[in-house]
Amino acid sequence: MIRYVDLFAGIGGIRKGFSLALDRHSYQSKCVFSSEIDNKSKETYLLNYGEVPNGDIRLVDTLPEHDVLLAGFPCQAFSYAGKQKGFADTRGTLFFEIERLLTSANKKPSLMLLENVRGFTSHDGGRTYNTVVSRLESLGYRVKSLLLNSSSFGVPQNRVRIYLVCTLGCLPNLSIQSNLGAADSHQFKKAILQDDLFATNIPHKCVKDILELEVDDSYRCSSKFINQLEDALQNKSFDNLHGVRLIDYRGGNSIHSWDLGIKGHCSDEERALMNAIIGNRRKKHFGVEQDGKELTLEQIKTFWEKSGVEDVLANLVAKGYLRIIDGKYNPTCGNMSFEVFKFLDPQSISITVVTSDAHRLGVVQNGIPRRITPRECARLQGFPDDFILHPNDSFAYRQLGNSVSVPVITAIFENLILHSNEPFGKSAKSKSNNPYQISSLKSHVAELRC
Numbered sequence: 001m002i003r004y005v006d007l008f009a010g011i012g013g014i015r016k017g018f019s020l021a022l023d024r025h026s027y028q029s030k031c032v033f034s035s036e037i038d039n040k041s042k043e044t045y046l047l048n049y050g051e052v053p054n055g056d057i058r059l060v061d062t063l064p065e066h067d068v069l070l071a072g073f074p075c076q077a078f079s080y081a082g083k084q085k086g087f088a089d090t091r092g093t094l095f096f097e098i099e100r101l102l103t104s105a106n107k108k109p110s111l112m113l114l115e116n117v118r119g120f121t122s123h124d125g126g127r128t129y130n131t132v133v134s135r136l137e138s139l140g141y142r143v144k145s146l147l148l149n150s151s152s153f154g155v156p157q158n159r160v161r162i163y164l165v166c167t168l169g170c171l172p173n174l175s176i177q178s179n180l181g182a183a184d185s186h187q188f189k190k191a192i193l194q195d196d197l198f199a200t201n202i203p204h205k206c207v208k209d210i211l212e213l214e215v216d217d218s219y220r221c222s223s224k225f226i227n228q229l230e231d232a233l234q235n236k237s238f239d240n241l242h243g244v245r246l247i248d249y250r251g252g253n254s255i256h257s258w259d260l261g262i263k264g265h266c267s268d269e270e271r272a273l274m275n276a277i278i279g280n281r282r283k284k285h286f287g288v289e290q291d292g293k294e295l296t297l298e299q300i301k302t303f304w305e306k307s308g309v310e311d312v313l314a315n316l317v318a319k320g321y322l323r324i325i326d327g328k329y330n331p332t333c334g335n336m337s338f339e340v341f342k343f344l345d346p347q348s349i350s351i352t353v354v355t356s357d358a359h360r361l362g363v364v365q366n367g368i369p370r371r372i373t374p375r376e377c378a379r380l381q382g383f384p385d386d387f388i389l390h391p392n393d394s395f396a397y398r399q400l401g402n403s404v405s406v407p408v409i410t411a412i413f414e415n416l417i418l419h420s421n422e423p424f425g426k427s428a429k430s431k432s433n434n435p436y437q438i439s440s441l442k443s444h445v446a447e448l449r450c
Helices: 013-024 039-049 092-103 119-138 185-193 223-233 268-280 297-301 309-319 374-380 393-401 406-418 438-447
Strands: 002-007 029-034 068-071 111-117 141-149 160-168 322-325 328-331 361-365 368-371
Touching (some): 013 029, 013 068, 013 406, 039 393, 092 119, 111 119, 223 368, 268 309, 268 328
Parallel strands (some): 002 068
Antiparallel strands (some): 111 160, 141 160
16 A cells, blocks of 8 residues: 655645556555645545645644655746745745655655756756755655656646656666657647657647537637737638737737737738837847837837838827837737737647636637637646546636646656656555556556546
8 A cells, every 4th residue: 555645735636647657557545644725726626536635734743654745845936937036935945844744754755756847946046956955865865856848748738847756765766867848839840740759658749639629608719809810810710820929028920919909900010010129129239238128219210111100109109009218119018918828739739837827828729719628728737537627717727727747747656666666666565466568658648638
């Protein structure tokens, strides 16, 4: 019997991946303790596991004896999407609660898996990561760090996370190596064409593989937004939205508020000038004091040679797309008002699903622009379809954006089982002695309708 604890449990994504690995190899297991502070996440956890996790880990004195510790300790303090305060943030200090509980334990678990964002490795010049590893080693653990991209494990999402595999008294025996995967959806498609995707022998998946066949009309974009998209596309097919980002301060494959006419319809010339400003304001010859510079009329004229530029700029200022301060022009960004901020490419992978924007990922299916559903969001994280989502969509999206990619967890533990790491040694009780083969991951991933 493998006994384990699930700390900073969220909705139980790490537990799900761990349980799937054990079930496939006929190991009996029991969760002897779980902890999660968010009440809504506790509700989802209860729906799936029939138990309500304990609350604030800082109020926990001791843990029951266990063999494996699972912990996705809070990542906001180290995230690129946050302010990266690290241990200066109270959420960052929660790692030390794990250390406290291990220090006071009568018997330490033989195996731990800790998960965090990629930024954890580089925060504070690597000192944060080194501190954590040093503390773990002082407790008797040897640590192997894996930087893995979910897209390498049959999950159609570009999600790089660090996984700390910690074994007591010896270095973890693993054949999985760090693999950053494709850098973005464009590189992913290029890798498909070159047949040069992954080193994990797991069949890749694309966004099209996780779409529901029938979707409630409530997930369709509003009529107003669809009209704005039609205006931006200038009567082109909605399929041209595949892979398009809706954002005001970037160029490239993007649609902007002035293309949509959110603050008022723009002429072709006004759109072109706004796009030229966005495309040039980051050039270093305009200064290096900040990423996107405010530009003077004279600077704008260096890349816009058409006559009447003053009138066009005045119109854009009047409509609210530009503001002028001390004689310099700067875009007034309005991307938070977009119903969808990214339309996913069905033939590639999704951008990283995050808590704040999971509900604003879109897709064009059968010529209809819509938001992805919570179930599709769960599939982007590799959750099997029998996993029960929170009945309130808002909470479901947020919880999924803060979760882990289940098949990555499963792959790590199956690899640990393959190499007989404790507590999965030859002497461990198992209901079956069937040997595990790496190639079997292909059939395992197929079982997850993700």
